[in-house]
Amino acid sequence: MRCIHEQGVPMTEETETVAKPSLKVEEIRENPLLNRREVLFTVFHEGAGTPDRWIIKKTIAELLGVPVEHVIVKSLTTRARAWKTRGHAHVYDSKEELIKVEPRHLYIRNLPPEERAEALKALRGEKKGG
Template identity: 35%
Template sequence: MEIKIIEKKENPLLNRTEIKFECEYPTEGTPTILDVKHKLVALEDSSNDLLVVDSMKPSYGVPTAFGLAKIYDSTESLAKIETKSVIAKNEEPEEEPEEEAEDAE
């Protein structure tokens, strides 16, 4: 998976940087939002808690997706501005301890 940043725009009113990107994935399936988020965090040297991938739209018949990500200045700004659904899809899944998972079976 390769990510190219198309446009990067500062938005001081909302305390964030907005990034439009193109994601190419020629040999694999469409990447998940979390995969793209991790790659963007590495590219932008940002914190995992401050970056959210707002949307990602795959192109029909082509292994390419276009998307929008936002990097906030603080977690307070992120929580105040972003919708709950966007925050939820950008959260890491919580893993259950193995001992409890075995007891449930």
């Protein structure tokens, strides 16, 4: 017996396993003024939703051979039913440069899920108190 998934994909033993997302770096631009590299990339995630920023951030750091703390994912854009996400990330020479240049909300958005929850809680407490 076959049943149809919400997106219209037949659910069989072969299609129940989702393909692992893959990342392709499209372009890397040097920005010496801000001590960073600007990375344009595409993530292919057939059969799954857009991967979390943290996963994308770790993958970019691994591909470029830099510490994960030096990478920030700026934007992700997914078209409807495309299974492909285009993105833009910055890779800094140091964590201090990243913190100095990037907005705090983007820094928090790029934290691991556990740390992100704690940082948001601290930020909300800071807003209530001040």
